[in-house]
Amino acid sequence: MAKFITLSFALAPLLASCAASDSSAPRAEALTPKQAEQLDKQLAGKVAGEPVRCLPTSFSTDTIRISDNILLYRQSGRIVYRNDLKSSCPGLGRDSDIMVVRQFGSSTCSGDFFHLVDRSSGIRGPTCVLGDFVPYRKPDGDKG
Known part of the structure; x- marks a missing residue:
């Protein structure tokens, strides 16, 4: 019994660290200064809205x-x-590879695959998986 208690105390920190992490949540990779600048430029003056699950195909051309x-x-x-992928897609940021989207129907949706x-x-x-789409809109009074 004493060995079990000693082993339990020894494993407690390890088990606690496993329980504290959510392995299903996507990890946010740090952006490079150039990537952060590009993201800021594209979203400047816009306000985030409620995430949506799908976008009409016509929105995915740009x-x-x-x-x-x-x-x-x-x-x-x-x-x-803005679409934060379900997990990292190695090579996507290089912008030199071709994205091939597996699409079913007239919408691009969270959970759709591309490679x-x-x-x-x-x-x-x-193979990569899309997340939800968060709209960023310019406020109604903004003419820019």
């Missing part, structure tokens, strides 16, 4: 890659949708 975790979909100069393809070799890269 896609801006910020990092391996963040995509922006520009609907117009007034509205930009990257190397532009020169044609080799398929990682």
